[in-house]
Amino acid sequence: MPASRATRIGLRVATALGLAFIYLPLAIIFVYAFSEARALAWPIRGLSLRWWEQALTDPEAIDALVTSIQAGLGATAIALVLGTLLSFAVQRYRFFGREAVSFAVILPIALPGIVTGMALNSTFRTFGIDLSLFTIIVGHATFCVVIVYNNVLARLRRTARSIEEASMDLGADTWQTFRFVTFPVIRTALLAGGLLAFALSFDEVIVTTFTTGGDQTLPIYILKLLSRDPSPAVNVVAIVVILLSAVPVYVATRLSSDTGVAGGRA
Amino acid sequence: MPAYAPDTPPARGDAGRRLASALYRRPRLQLGLLLSAPIAWLVVAYLGSLVILFVNSFWRLDPFTGTVVYEPGLQNFERLASTEVYRTITVRTLGIAAAVTITDALIAFPIAYYMARVASPRTRGWLVVTILMPLWSSYLVKVFAWRIILQDAGPLNAILRPLGLEGPGFTEGEIRLWLCFSYLWLPYMILPIFAGLERIPTSLLEASGDLGARGWATFRRVVLPLAFPAVVAGSIFTFSLTMGDYIAPNQLSSVQFIGNVVQSNVGVAGDLPFAAAFAVVPVVVMLVYLAVARRLGAFDSL
Numbered sequence: 001m002p003a004s005r006a007t008r009i010g011l012r013v014a015t016a017l018g019l020a021f022i023y024l025p026l027a028i029i030f031v032y033a034f035s036e037a038r039a040l041a042w043p044i045r046g047l048s049l050r051w052w053e054q055a056l057t058d059p060e061a062i063d064a065l066v067t068s069i070q071a072g073l074g075a076t077a078i079a080l081v082l083g084t085l086l087s088f089a090v091q092r093y094r095f096f097g098r099e100a101v102s103f104a105v106i107l108p109i110a111l112p113g114i115v116t117g118m119a120l121n122s123t124f125r126t127f128g129i130d131l132s133l134f135t136i137i138v139g140h141a142t143f144c145v146v147i148v149y150n151n152v153l154a155r156l157r158r159t160a161r162s163i164e165e166a167s168m169d170l171g172a173d174t175w176q177t178f179r180f181v182t183f184p185v186i187r188t189a190l191l192a193g194g195l196l197a198f199a200l201s202f203d204e205v206i207v208t209t210f211t212t213g214g215d216q217t218l219p220i221y222i223l224k225l226l227s228r229d230p231s232p233a234v235n236v237v238a239i240v241v242i243l244l245s246a247v248p249v250y251v252a253t254r255l256s257s258d259t260g261v262a263g264g265r266a
Numbered sequence: 267m268p269a270y271a272p273d274t275p276p277a278r279g280d281a282g283r284r285l286a287s288a289l290y291r292r293p294r295l296q297l298g299l300l301l302s303a304p305i306a307w308l309v310v311a312y313l314g315s316l317v318i319l320f321v322n323s324f325w326r327l328d329p330f331t332g333t334v335v336y337e338p339g340l341q342n343f344e345r346l347a348s349t350e351v352y353r354t355i356t357v358r359t360l361g362i363a364a365a366v367t368i369t370d371a372l373i374a375f376p377i378a379y380y381m382a383r384v385a386s387p388r389t390r391g392w393l394v395v396t397i398l399m400p401l402w403s404s405y406l407v408k409v410f411a412w413r414i415i416l417q418d419a420g421p422l423n424a425i426l427r428p429l430g431l432e433g434p435g436f437t438e439g440e441i442r443l444w445l446c447f448s449y450l451w452l453p454y455m456i457l458p459i460f461a462g463l464e465r466i467p468t469s470l471l472e473a474s475g476d477l478g479a480r481g482w483a484t485f486r487r488v489v490l491p492l493a494f495p496a497v498v499a500g501s502i503f504t505f506s507l508t509m510g511d512y513i514a515p516n517q518l519s520s521v522q523f524i525g526n527v528v529q530s531n532v533g534v535a536g537d538l539p540f541a542a543a544f545a546v547v548p549v550v551v552m553l554v555y556l557a558v559a560r561r562l563g564a565f566d567s568l
Contacts, residue, residue: 004481008384014376015393021373022400022452025411028421032414040414042421078307086304093297101301103560104308110502111552112510114525118545119315121532122322142312145304173286203404205513206525210532222406226517230410238407246399253395 026242033235040230055236064221070133071208071217072201075140079197080190082141083148090149091156108143116142117210124211131213139211140204144197151193151256155186192255195248202245316549323543334539342543352527356547359523362440363508366447367455367501373448374455374500375493381456382463394460401453409514412446416518439519446518447508454507455500462496463489498564505555509548524548 033051035044055061089095090102108116120139124131163185167177205219212220218241225234289296324338346352381393400408415422422433434441466489474484512525524544531541559565 007481011376011380011384015380018373018377018452018456019396021449022397025408025415025449026400028414029407029411040417040420042414042419042424082304082307085300089297089300089304093293093300095297095301101305101308103556103565104313105304106565108312110506110556112506112525112548114510114512114528115316115319115545115549115552116312118528118532118541119312119319122538122542123315123318125538126318126322138311141307145307173283174290175282175286203406205406206510209529219404219406222404222410223513226406226410226413234410238404238410241404242407245404249399250395253398 029235029238029242032232033239035232038231040232051232051236054231055233055240058233060216061218061221061237064216064218067133067215068202068218071136071140072198074133074137075144075201076194076198078137078141079144079148080194083145083193083197084152084186084190086145087149087152087156091153105146105149109146113204113206114210117207120207121210131211133215135211135213136208136215136217139207140201143204143207144201147197147200148190148193151189151196152186154256155189159185188255192252195252195255199245199248199252203241319542319545319549322539323546325539325542327537327539342540345540346543346547352544355522355524355527358440358521359509359525359548360551362443362447362523363505365444366451366508367504369444369448370452370455370504371459371497371501373452374459375497378456378459378463381460394457397453397456401457405450406513408450409446409517412442412449412514413517416442416445436519439515439521442518443515443521446514447504447511450514451504451507454503455497458496458500459493462493462499466492495563495566498559498562502555502559502564506548506552509551 032040032044034047034049035051036048037045086101086105090098117139120135120142123129124135129135164177164181167181172180203219204217205223208217208220209223216224218237222234222237222241225237289299323342324340325334325336326339326341327333328335346356377397381390381397385393414420416433418435420433426433434445436442470488470492471484474488479487509523510525512523512529515521515523515526524547528541528545531537531544
């Protein structure tokens with residue numbers, strides 16, 4: 001059913017408007033970062049780089065960045081291990097409760113952040129665990145596991161099991177097959193899942209507000225700036241955050257676009 | 267790219283080989299080893315926490331001593347049901363979540379359709395990246411952007427005022443939040459619908475055409491039913507993310523969401539059992555939502 005010319009034009013216009021809707025607010029953030037004036041009135045008055053200097057030399061911002069990276073790396077590490085194990089179990093085996101497991105694993109992204117945050121907060125309190133970087137990592141890992149799981153699962157589904165059997169037939173044992181056949185196939189999916197998990201952790205704020213003690217991640221720091229009277233310095237931090245999360249996401253998209261090893265076409 | 271095993275396999279101790287073949291003969295043991303750590307994590311860190319949240323919601327706070335009384339009772343839920351303010355907040359939260367979901371589905375569908383069935387493969391790849399990037403880029407930044415756009419002397423009013431119009435002010439919190447949330451979660455709706463539309467075999471559309479259906483009839487009776495599970499999949503995110511938010515309501519309006527009440531009761535002077543009870547409400551709503559979504563086949567589109 002080739003769409004009619006009018007339909008195609010209509011769809012193209014709708015898409016263009018949609019993209020404008022998505023990107024205009026981000027463009028506004030960008031413009032204000034170069035404003036001379038402190039007030040956020042429109043149009044901006046004068047051009048200046050002074051907010052860049054102020055934001056990028058703020059030791060609190062740098063501390064927050066370091067904390068965010070630590071939390072992201074910790075959560076990603078947990079997610080890579082658990083997500084991969086789980087995706088192999090769900091994809092390769094049939095077992096009692098398999099459906100329940102695949103349902104439970106998506107709960108952390110399907111349930112609202114306040115629920116995850118509040119649940120973890122209650123648990124930490126109940127067991128007398130002090131809120132710290134560790135509790136932030138636990139909170140982030142809950143929803144990062146799903147991201148790795150989904151990526152690896154999708155790759156395993158696209159990959160023919162027969163190449164592993166061929167490896168075994170040729171005399172390789174379980175470890176060698178994993179090392180030389182399975183792992184290379186899922187490698188880019190692991191990298192993509194890991195990058196996305198890191199980006200998600202890097203951006204998370206709602207669960208973090210329930211699981212942080214004194215530690216400030218970058219979003220918590222931005223939230224603090226926003227609750228005062230925000231200056232264009234916030235926009236500078238915002239742009240840095242956008243760029244820092246855009247790079248891993250871009251790389252991850254590129255990585256997931258190549259397919260696994262399909263049966264017969266390998 | 268498959269890598270090939272080198273001609274000479276690396277030397278490996280007998281123990282490693284024996285373990286490998288022992289495992290190979292025992293698939294149940296393999297499964298157990300694969301599952302134990304993730305299941306332990308899910309149960310201890312996540313499902314266990316949900317249970318503790320649930321249990322906490324039955325305790326109560328002694329109003330005089332400010333300490334938690336560990337006697338199970340339904341008083342928190344009775345308070346939620348009988349207090350006008352909390353009923354209003356619940357209805358508002360769910361209402362805006364529903365409005366945002368419908369808005370996003372309406373905006374997302376033509377974009378996803380264009381990406382999946384009209385655009386050239388090159389444009390499609392470019393569009394996927396273009397829409398995916400802001401999905402992951404900072405949530406707070408986007409909320410802040412809307413705060414700037416909607417402020418009294420902001421860009422929106424700069425455009426509207428010469429036309430004699432006015433953007434939604436601080437007192438029209440619901441409209442501001444509807445706008446901001448529709449913006450925030452739009453990519454979460456576009457991508458599943460795009461994936462769903464892309465999966466529809468072209469042969470089905472051709473068959474529909476061969477059987478005499480015009481463009482619109484094919485769309486309504488073939489494309490829409492096949493894409494509907496994907497819309498439901500996207501709606502899980504738009505609905506849940508809106509329902510669980512408290513930061514945008516704080517930043518953009520003076521209205522409260524369920525999350526605001528929960529969050530404000532977690533502090534030192536807060537009423538934790540009551541916060542837990544109110545947090546149970548979105549859990550119940552989402553579990554019902556997910557059960558329905560699953561019946562509609564949305565899980566294959568996640």
